[in-house]
Amino acid sequence: MKLDGIYEGLHDGLRRRILCLLRNGELCVCHFQEILGASQVQISKHLAYLRARALVEVRREANWMIYRLPDQLAPELAAHLACLEECVRGDPIFRRDLLQGRRLRGRKARSGPQCCTPPISKPASTQLARP
Amino acid sequence: MKLDGIYEGLHDGLRRRILCLLRNGELCVCHFQEILGASQVQISKHLAYLRARALVEVRREANWMIYRLPDQLAPELAAHLACLEECVRGDPIFRRDLLQGRRLRGRKARSGPQCCTPPISKPASTQLARP
DNA sequence: TAAGAATATATCTATATCGGTATATACAAT
DNA sequence: ATTGTATATACCGATATAGATATATTCTTA
Numbered sequence: 582m583k584l585d586g587i588y589e590g591l592h593d594g595l596r597r598r599i600l601c602l603l604r605n606g607e608l609c610v611c612h613f614q615e616i617l618g619a620s621q622v623q624i625s626k627h628l629a630y631l632r633a634r635a636l637v638e639v640r641r642e643a644n645w646m647i648y649r650l651p652d653q654l655a656p657e658l659a660a661h662l663a664c665l666e667e668c669v670r671g672d673p674i675f676r677r678d679l680l681q682g683r684r685l686r687g688r689k690a691r692s693g694p695q696c697c698t699p700p701i702s703k704p705a706s707t708q709l710a711r712p
Numbered sequence: 713m714k715l716d717g718i719y720e721g722l723h724d725g726l727r728r729r730i731l732c733l734l735r736n737g738e739l740c741v742c743h744f745q746e747i748l749g750a751s752q753v754q755i756s757k758h759l760a761y762l763r764a765r766a767l768v769e770v771r772r773e774a775n776w777m778i779y780r781l782p783d784q785l786a787p788e789l790a791a792h793l794a795c796l797e798e799c800v801r802g803d804p805i806f807r808r809d810l811l812q813g814r815r816l817r818g819r820k821a822r823s824g825p826q827c828c829t830p831p832i833s834k835p836a837s838t839q840l841a842r843p
Numbered sequence: 844t845a846a847g848a849a850t851a852t853a854t855c856t857a858t859a860t861c862g863g864t865a866t867a868t869a870c871a872a873t
Numbered sequence: 874a875t876t877g878t879a880t881a882t883a884c885c886g887a888t889a890t891a892g893a894t895a896t897a898t899t900c901t902t903a
Contacts, residue, residue, distance in 0.1 A: 584799060588722045593891085597715070610850060623892070625851055630890090644849045644900055657799045664795040668715060668788045724861085741880060754862065756881055761860090775870055775879045 582655035586634035595619060596627050597665060600650075601675055602682045603637060604662055607649035616681045713786035717765035726750060727758050728796060731781075732806055733813045734768060735793055738780035747812045 590596055598617055602608055608616075613624045628648055631637040636658060637648050651658070669675040721727055729748055733739055739747075744755045759779055762768040767789060768779050782789070800806040 584728070584796075585725065588719060588728075591719050592723050594716065597719075620893085621850070622852090622894085625849095626891080629851075641850095641900085644847095646850060660795050660798060664791050665715075667791060751863080752880070753864085753882090756879095757861080760881075772869085772880095777880060 582635070582657045584657060586636065587658055587661050590631050590634050590636045591661065591665065593627065595623070596631060597669070598675065598678050599624075599627060599631065599648075600636065600662060601666055601669065602678055603648060603650045604666060605679060605682055606686055607647050608682060608685070609642075609645040609647045611645070612682070612685045613648075615685065616678055713766070713788045715788060717767065718789055718792050721762050721765055721767045722792065722796065724758065726754070727762060728800070729806065729809050730755075730758060730762065730779075731767065731793055732797055732800065733809055734779060734781045735797060736810060736813055737817055738778050739813060739816070740773075740776040740778045742776070743813070743816045744779075746816065747809055 590600065595617060599613060602613070602616065610621070610624055610628065613619070613628075614621055617624065628637065628639075628646075632639065635651060638651050639646050639648050641647070650662075721731065726748060730744060733744070733747065741752065741755055741759065744750070744759075745752055748755065759768065759770075759777075763770065766782060769782050770777050770779050772778075781793075
């Protein structure tokens, strides 16, 4: 594995949070949106960036794209992810990310094939009626 | 210490070679030029980049600027440098760098206050006489 | 087949980075 | 004071990156 790709991947804070989250298990794009509070495009592009460097892998599950760390985790990548996690262990942001990740994974496991809960953005009440 | 700065520093191959070299002891700019085979400006700018992020420190010795890792090495930086070295242990480029670094440090120790040997670029023979 | 949901990509803009050339700075030696 | 040596900085152009908006793709469901 190329070191360049690893450091390029780790060069951005959002991507570091994504990779740390993935260390605890796979997640889909909407999960990342919810946990990281970032836009769909932003998440999708960072994931594409990581994919292009073989730092993550994907599979499709119905409408959802489920991301995970590579099945054959290169030792260099494993080492750097471990190092990163070691360094952010005390960081409240990363701690919160992990908690939320655990929560969402649990929720998905319970709700069956449904991946994401009804969109958090909308109040789930009414369509906004416009003249 | 900011993780951003660390990953910015490690984002470039030359800078990685510089940092690995410094793990074995201090070096001056001309040494880096000789070992890495890069231009003065290139080296100087990469070192400025590392300095701006507190990844290296400098002291002046006559005409020479001697670079070293920070006296108080932040644990995050130490961890990442160890991780990097672990990953490049087998890389012939890095191996050669370390050997050359050791050689140049020895040469300096022997030659006293003189830092660098007479410029390798010039044949040390004649000035080129031009009409 | 049409509509909707989840995700990806295209395009644009602003900014950072990298390397090069030219020039400035700081010190040493004469 | 002048010259030389080692290093740093200014400026320029090419390329990469990050975010935003708009649009395309892919699958599901009615």
